[in-house]
Amino acid sequence: MTTPRPSRDAVPPLGCPAHTGARTAERLYGPGFAADPMASYTRLRAHGSVAPVEISPGVRAWLVTGYETALEVLRSPERFSKDPRRWQALADGTVPADSPVVPMMMYRPNALWTDGEEHGRLRGAITDSLGRLDPNALRGYVEASADTLIDRIGPKGRADLLNEYGAVLPLLVFNQLFGCPPDIGDKLVEGMSGIFDADADSEKANGLLTEGVAELVALKRRHPGPDVASWLMAHPAQLTDEEMMHQLVLLMGGGTEPQQNLICNGLRLLLSDDRFAGDLAGGSMPVEDAVDEVLWTDPPLANYAIHYPLHDLELDGTLVCEGEPILISLAAANTDPDLARDRRTGNRAHLAWSAGPHTCPAKGPARLIAEVALEKLLDRLPDIELAAPVGELEWRQGPFHRALASLPVRFPPISPADGPAGGSEGITNPARSSSIPPAPASTASEPGSANVARHRWWSFLARWWHG
Template sequence: MTSPTAPEPVPNPGYASAEPLSPPPGCPAHAGGAARLYGPEHAADPKATFAALRAQGSVAPVEIAPGVEATLVLGYQSALEVLRSPERFSKDPRNWRALADGTVPADSPVVPMMMYRPNALWSDGEAHARYRGVITDSLSQVDPNALRGYVEESADVLIDRIGARGHADLLGEYGALLPLLVFNRLFGCPADIGDKLVVGMSGIFDADADSEKANQILGEGMAELVALKRREPGADVTSWMMAHPAGLTDEEMLHQLVLLVGAGTEPEQNLICNSLLLLLSDDRFAGDLAGGSMPVDEALDEVLWADPPLANYAVHYALQETEVDGVELAPGRPILVSFTAANTDPALSGERRGGNRAHLSWSAGPHTCPAKSPARLIAAVAVEKLLDRLPDIELDCETDQLEWRQGPFHRALVALPVVYPPITVTAQAAADETPGATAWTTEPTPPTLPPLTQPASAPSSSTPQGVTSTPREPGSANAAPRRWWSFLVGSRRGR
């Protein structure tokens, strides 16, 4: 990672004050002791929690679940120090003393997201290099053009289901389903197994869910997928990982897949929906291109800087007594990096963030996300496709009426209700829509697309891509002036 350019500071009048900053009314820090990173108050306004914590410096004690203590790194430079120092900070949760001695019970809601698994996220040194090599080598075989085509086709199918209705929950009916359809295609996962992965993964992210049961369901689904691909390998990432020279065992395969489905579904849906919310609610994105509005890529950057889908994570453990920014860190206590707080650190001043991707939302150091390029591609195509098909879409509530899911790790909406002029869809698409259906009970037949593997000779940028979008029916759009994004997507396609 290149040296970061400091982004524009986020206003926080109390940060530089010599006087202690009092927690704002309603902030979890009012509860006494360490600030809570869970509960409805924190979910509604996490930045109020971070503002109060900054009074203690760039490193502060927090509680991430009832009775579960941790240290939160809020400063950008302090975060980089932790993320880039594997000789001082381990990723291995077997160093978590409070879990090992029973102080933190095994059924604590945060344990499934922090427990040891033999995968690339929770390992160090040679083990990490081995697991990460399997993942990066296998993902490198995915052709970005084929991936783009599948995202567009899947998006069209989902939009066709809701298009004629004129209203929808973009999270439950689009943002949450699209990454799952893409995961199924990339990893050769059939729908019945995918259903278990949906329930299990969403459950371990939520603080108020039965995370122990969700973790069990997730493990069962992954074990079924591994057994299936051992019997019936195909042209998919799961099979390529199994065929890798590293020779992963079934248990190792299961845990790499838990990592990949975790990174590729929940955070991906949050990136898509948080970006859509920004585009639909921020005045900077309300005009047309001539008026200087920002394109989708810049909206994604804004979300990754200011409201990343994983707000706090990157759990580490000090290997010995050490300090960061003058704060002593004892071995055995979880150290979390707040990507949101670090990205919006008021100490980062000087140059504007526009066009700068030195944010930490993909992490940094040896554990930088290996799938950030396909993850960004999926989110960008998902947002562009929706705004192209439904150009006059609007929020169906005020932004302060939106509810955020509780939990210390993610920044995730409960729902994203919208309205739009109904569009014409095929009779089959209208018949496919089943109100209240789960993600997989009405899964469409996947479209026929090129193989996922990279072509022998990659097409140049001047090579036109095949038509993969579902054509919009004449008269499907409202006669009112379209927002800038419909012109943007149209200009990219030469219209």
């Protein structure tokens, strides 16, 4: 229900007690929130499904914790916009441009932050390009990449699976699927990780990300190949260089940090929850069930899907003014007490991928990569166990993600696997990956320079392998 718009002078600041019925804004940052976000969600639910929060010092927003209210926002583009240029506190300087959360919320001309026809054009280019991936071939490449990483940690008998597996595997997959050489890939991953991390230099991270993606676009203009970046560039949507850059940043955002979190949160669950441990001991690896459980209870992006009301309105009884950011707590909505628990069993109606017109277009590949990563690790290291009590694992700080700081494990040492998939031979002398279908993008055959770029990429991995 909409309400007549009061004068701006009559509207107290977001989170002001006069505006929210004496409610103070819950902080979604700091070590306390990182360690136990569910406690914050419980306190917020006491005031209804919409409540004021502070996502960084001095940065206020609304957080939706109710499942049905979340769907109302996500599925109502006629009432809620995705365009951050409507964020009035940023536009008028109340929120400084150098705030650490701005890089994750600022306008970029991509499919995430646009509405209507423009959103349809950009999303169509992404969906069509991702649709050219062969899932079976992608599975084979992820398995080979996982074997490479497991061969490296296997002889040691212990590892930090976050830094030595979960964070590296998406990088290998991204570099291959997007035809990205390592020097550019390093910039993209470091920049993207920085804008997710509340303690990082957000301006530096954003600059590094911009630099890396500009270099990748320039490379693909000169030397297109059979990869997602080149297919996106050759799409009938005729994306400009700037649009290309921003679609790649969007895909990068979903392909590195959240993917890493999904893999590691899944491993944490499989190695600590008796339900899954019992099945593992019985010879069954319920990886799909574990991934579903994580997506319901610990989604890699816990609070995001940001929207802005097109006008002052009531949302589940709470007045929300035009231009105030509304975050969807995907984690809280999925665990809404009003959502019958049996509705979560065996179904995928969670909101981890969002919903409505901006639902994640890459959820199929993302889920496949995570499941294969978990399957391969548990297959190669069946006696793996956590090297620290699950309750002592540390979570990274930040309002948006649900991310472990490390995942220490131990296991009986193993030797590298035989054959081309394992050992350093699989790095220095690889066959051409079959993860990418052979269909060309804008050229009939791959240019010779692409072979040079691939050689540089594998040379980088060889140097990494040997330390």
